[in-house]
Amino acid sequence: MPGASEGRRLKHWGWGHEDQQLPHEQVVQAAAGIRAHLGFGEGEVERPVPLEDVQLRAPRIQPPPTLAGICDSGDYERASHALGKSYRDVVRGFRGQFDHPPDVVARPRDEKDLTAVLEWAEGADVVAVPFGGGTSVVGGVEYTGERPSVTVDLRALDRVLEVDQTSRAARIQAGATGPGLQEQLREHGLALRHFPQSFEYSTLGGWIATRAGGHFATLWTHIDDLVESVRALTPRGVWESRRLPGSGAGPSPDRMLVGSEGILGVITEAWVRVQASPGFRASASLGFDSFHAGAQAVRALAQSGLHPSNCRLLDPEEAAFTGAANDGRALLVLGFESADHPLDAWLARALELCGDHGGAPTGEPRLRNPEDRGEQARGHAEGAWRDAFLQAPYIRDTLVAAGIISETFETAITWDRFEAFVATVRRTAERAVAEVCGDGPAHVTCRLTHVYPDGAAPYFTVLAPARRGSELEQWNQIKSAVSDAIEAAGGTITHHHAVGRDHRPWYDRQRPEPFAAALRAAKETVDPASILNPGVLVDP
């Protein structure tokens, strides 16, 4: 997996490193193939605006000399920290449109540096935006107000500081990326087993701040469940909870930080629950006549207490796009993992439940024990799906060049409303796409990423031909329509993508008003000058 190694530079506008960007002729070739595959016909392929052609607003502030060593106001740093990685962000970055670049990018090396940055920011009325992998898809790292701002890049705080083998826990700095902490934990024979799609670049602190969803489909779906304690610096002191396996002492201090998206404090480290590597695996793929037939099986699985680690249901079109299946059926990718025991009984019962709901295995179930490490899952439907999962953000850069709207939105709903809810949201998305993109071919697909005894998290993907130059308006219109539909039908505006600035209107309608008032009061108390990521979650 490509990590962020020395000497390589991340792209200032899209996913991954500069050396991972395909040469233009390959983009053209790939774009043609994708457009044909999607039925979009031919289309011109654009080139990204090079950084040297970008007119970046000049920095309006300078850090004090004491901070000069960790601050940078150069164009590359400011441009590459100006946006997240939503479709809106990639389109704008691709076009060289950086409307709200930070004035300074600070890279604290330790908490002392961070404290100094926050003190300067508070004293100088400068907004401070915490930044981990910069993979927000909800406008979480783009401060759009008028005050000068410093983006605080935490990636220098990337160490696993302590490993507690007995308790299976580790103290890890907030700026550690997925591969970075994985590599360090591997030396101890341990793993966090938290794989959001942004895994390669996003950071532990970002996951905690945004309540990120990992790859586990059941049980411990969000980072929330893996956090043992959190340490954050607020402008009014250190917010650090005790390491405890469980507690009943008042509302959880961690649960107030988890999902706080940088408005209460800057997370610097956390104790997280880790695991031995899962040597036992059992998996199968099953076809279902329809998405909703598959969903019935998934509901039975979620209520069975079997706790599959993977339980992704792809609708027929999505299964076909990812290359996992192409027979017009919905595909369920089912997996169990354990570091402790063979999973035969678990998988056998799961297959029975799927069979009860019309699921037919697409091949032989696979069982792996710790002696079979050499065997690869590649080539199987599950492997195909996983590759597509991690490749998707790279491909999107090509889609943007090819003039294809490509974005996702996700939510969660209880099972009683599930079928009608998915139908409504899907129809709304299809109508909105038709309205803004015309009646030509377009695709709205759905999968279930996380499932619960009482409901599921449907995840929608939109692929449609863009009108050049109007992509943002087009997507905003679609996003607004589907968000209205989700909110009205009782879903959540986000199951694991966070709120940021993009989801604010719907989030504000969704949350209880006294809670909003309480959260505002909490923020004012620990951040009285409102320097921390203002505009996210609450209004200053």
Add this chain to the structure above:
Amino acid sequence: MPGASEGRRLKHWGWGHEDQQLPHEQVVQAAAGIRAHLGFGEGEVERPVPLEDVQLRAPRIQPPPTLAGICDSGDYERASHALGKSYRDVVRGFRGQFDHPPDVVARPRDEKDLTAVLEWAEGADVVAVPFGGGTSVVGGVEYTGERPSVTVDLRALDRVLEVDQTSRAARIQAGATGPGLQEQLREHGLALRHFPQSFEYSTLGGWIATRAGGHFATLWTHIDDLVESVRALTPRGVWESRRLPGSGAGPSPDRMLVGSEGILGVITEAWVRVQASPGFRASASLGFDSFHAGAQAVRALAQSGLHPSNCRLLDPEEAAFTGAANDGRALLVLGFESADHPLDAWLARALELCGDHGGAPTGEPRLRNPEDRGEQARGHAEGAWRDAFLQAPYIRDTLVAAGIISETFETAITWDRFEAFVATVRRTAERAVAEVCGDGPAHVTCRLTHVYPDGAAPYFTVLAPARRGSELEQWNQIKSAVSDAIEAAGGTITHHHAVGRDHRPWYDRQRPEPFAAALRAAKETVDPASILNPGVLVDP
């Protein structure tokens, strides 16, 4: 199970109903047996002060006429709402010592009534103390300040309002007791499966407000995990979250109410996750040479991903007291339950793990499937333990009469510190007991009630001969010493008994100060007149 049926009255000073109080001669007999069993020798048995001999402070306020129909200022109502059910409470109630009775007890029949009570309270500067089963063991329902107060008894709100079979969820009013909601859910073939020791009397709202621990030893240990959404009335409006199986939209509004102990709002109802009745069960009891050998096995179980529903480890003395075993070994009561599948594979692997750590089954493992409903677990070690579990609070009333200090305290700690921590806390308790009760026989026992991959919740019981008339000072001194030790050694002041007023000094030291400030600010925002349970969690 004895519920709160019509015409019966709860004791004004101890556990259960008046008709469950043993006649004095039986108390004398039981006391003699218990004292002998504990090695405390003979002792006089006191009688509780009858209510008619109690000098209760006269009510200082009167509710407005519009609330007269749901308010009562009679001695029985005020006395029986003046205290919780800690040892301190039972001793005081037994002696007729009610220092802080509420001036009024209100029993709202619906939210309209409740709103009216809160409006009156705010307007008249009257403190409002939410009251469910009144089973707090931490001073959670005893307002000790100088303002007049109304205790708001929510037990009239006792209905299961809605059942969602598809999502396995139910909307239940906050005042429903354990048996009350169990009976209503049973009509739908469903169960909440949340059994705190106070199950018979405590209420759903109380469980949520105090982050109650249920009988599940792993996975879903606290009510926190069973809550899908909560509705509470605050003085500044309704705090009601959406029903969602999962969400990543900002810090969880539910998690801020869960554990708020009545300071933010009065919980009126919640959607909770329910289950089909578990027809499949597998259980075993195992002996270990020592508590710490057993704890090693428990750690392996907690880290195995097998998720036992019961995994209680009793130290040798506690196993003997509860009648579950008497061979000088620590006893592990292990159980699995499922509504979906036989548990043979689960139990088999668990027994292997226990064997790896020196555990020896005390009899044949028991496996039950849905066809074996007639078979009872009674007579087995597990059944004996369960009886003792629910009987303990009744017996304590007799212990108080018999002049025996009888109280518990509980905490949680990560596995790396577990052994030293338990030794320190136990030694501190033993020393404190010796100091306050003399060098005669006394008992400090320990069990594990809830276990986690990263730690466990040790639960201590103290039994010692009291010095008549000095019980409160004696217990306060012991409690203070062990709380200091727990706090200093990094534990939590409570794993599932809540903070209330009794745990405040240690809770204040344990929590992050910026969080405390944020919580105070949150409270001031939704309860600006500070009428809601002041003194709990934060200072007015």
